[in-house]
Amino acid sequence: MVLPAHKHSPPPPLPCRSSIQQLRVYEQNSCLIMSHLGGAKKSTKTMKWVWLATALLLHCTERCDTPEGLRRRNCSLENVMDPRPVRETVRDDEHRSGPGAVVQLRPQNLHLKLRVGVPQTFEVKFKRSEGYPIDLYYLMDFSYSMRDDLAKVKTLGRKILVALRNVTSTVRIGFGAFVDKPAMPFISTVESKLKHPCRDKKIPCQPSFSFKNVLPLTNDANEFERSVSQEKISANLDNPESGLDAIMQATVCQKEIGWGKVTRILVYTSDDIFHTAGDGKLAGIYHPNDGQCHLNSEGIYDKSQLYALSEALPLSVVGELKGDSSNVVQLISYAYG
Template sequence: MELPGGLLLLLLLPGGARAVSCESHASCAACVRAHPSCAWCEDPGFPGGAEAAAPRCAPRELLQLAGCPPQAVVQPQGSVRMLQDEELGAGGGPGGAAPTQLRPQKVQVLLRPGEEQSFQVRFRRLQGHPVDLYYLLDLSYSMRDDLEHLHRLGTDLLAALGNATASLRIGFGSFVDKPVLPYVSTVPSRLRNPCPEREVPCAPPAAFRHLLSLTADPQQFSARVRAQRISANLDAPEGGFDAILQVALCQELIGWRPATRLLVFASDDAFHTAGDGKLGGIVLPPDSRCHLDAQGVYASSHLY
C-alpha cells in the first residue's frame, strides 16, 4: 500500500487455521464470506429445493457428492495481477528516468475473507542513491531527561548515513499533542508556558511544528535541534500520528525529493489513535491535505 509522500506500507495479515462450518449460512454472500473453502450451490433443483436435505453452503467436494452440478458451484477465487513490473535499474538515460529499486511497483490483489495469496518482491538498493531523512522529535515533558541524548542521536544518524551516500539531506520537526482539552490545558497562560513551575519556560504545545526543511547542512540541523525547549501536555499518549501524516503530506514545505525517504520518530510513550479525538469533540477524519501555517505549525489539528 502506497501512503502519501511515497512511503510504502506492507501489511502482513494473519490467516491461520480455524475451525469453520459452512452449513449455517443461508445466502451465497454469507457463504463465500465465511471461509475460502466454502462454496454455494446455485442450482434451483438442488436436492430438497427450499427444504434442502443437503445444505447449499459446503465445500465444493461435498456439494458435488450431494448432486450439485459442477457448473452451478459458486466458489470465487482471489488473484494477484502485476500492474507495473519494471526491471530493477539505476535509471538515468536521455529521459532522466528515476531509479527502480523495488519490483514489482504496483500490484492488484483480490481476496476472499481469510484467503491467502503470495507474490515475490525484489529490492536492490542503489549505491550512493540520494537519501532524505526527517527527524521527528517528541517534546512532551516526559522527554526532558532524554533530550540531550536525542540531540546526539540526530547528529550520529547524519554521520552514519553520510557513509552510505554523498547526497544526503536532513530535516527536523517536533510534536506534543493537540492544543485542545483534555489533551492540553487551554488556559491562555498555560498555552504560552505549559510548565510554569520550571525556571526555564516551556515551549507552547503543538500537534506538529515543522522546524527545518530538508537541508544538506549538518550544522544547521544540529543548531536547530539544540535550540528546542521541552513542552508539556496533560495525558500520557502524544499526537505523533498527526505529525507523521503532515510530514508525509506537506511534500513541498518539507522538501522531499524523489529519493529514499526516511522518517525517524523519537518518542517515549504511546500515541493517540483514530477515535481519541472524540474526547475533544473532534470527529472528522483527516482530509489528506497539508495544513501548516506560516510558522510551520499544524493549524487544523483541532478539526481533524
C-alpha cells in the same frame, strides 16, 4: 438462473437466430443460461466457444461449452476459441547503482494478456542500489518528560549525517516536533499555562502544539543543529501525545517537508503512548482526519484531529531508545541496513 436438471436428454437446441442472445452450456445434468458470450468467457477457465459464423453454419447454437461438449455436438475444434494467458517482458534492464539511471527493480515493464479465472504469476527481483539517496526526517516528542532527550538531540544532527553517509553520499535531514492537541483536557487552558505549560517556571518552555515542522529536509548539519538548538521543550496534562497527528502531517506534507523521490526514513521518538481515534471526543473533535496537509505559515499543524494511519506507513521498524536518546544513531543505521 439455473434450470431443472434433465436426466435423459438435453432440451431442444435454440434456433440459430437466438445464439447471440442466449447460450446454453450443458455439463453433466445441469443447464446454465448465459445472456451473452461474455458470460461464457467468465464461467470457468475450462470453457471454450466457437466463432459465431462457424457456429451458425455447423448448427452449433450452444457455442460456449467444455471441449467434450463441443465435440459431442460435432463442432469443429479448428474453429474453437481457447485463449491462453500471454506474458511478454517488454523491459528488463540489469540492476544498476551509482550515478545516472538507477535500476533497483526487475523487470521494469511487463505486458500481460489475461483470461478471467486463470491466474498468472511472474517473478520480481529487487536489489537496493548502493549509494541511493536518503531523506531522513526526525520526529520528536517535545513533552516535558523529554527535556533531557532534546538537549542530546541538539548535537546529533552531524552524527546522523556522518552515519548515513557511510551508506550513501547523498543524504538530507529534517526535524519535526509534537506535544499534544492544544485543547482541554489535553492541555491546560489557563492563560498563564497556555504561555508556559511547564511545571518548572525557571525552564524555558513554549506553548503546546500538535505538530511543528521545525526544519524541512536539508543537507546542512549546521543548519540542523542551529534550528534544533533554538527550540524549547513544552508540556501537556495527560500521558498520551499527538504522535499520530505528527506522523500523518510529516507523511502527507510532501512539499512542506521537502520529500524527494528517494529512500525516505521517518524517525519517531517518544517516551509515551499516542492518542488514538476516539480520544478527540473529549475535546469536541468528532470528524475524522481528511489525510491532507494542514500546516500554517509557521509550519504548525492548525487542524488537530484524530484519524487512522493503517495505510499511510507501509513499512516501519521499532527500536528501544535509551533514556537520553544517545543510541539513536545506531538505531537509524540498523533500521536502514
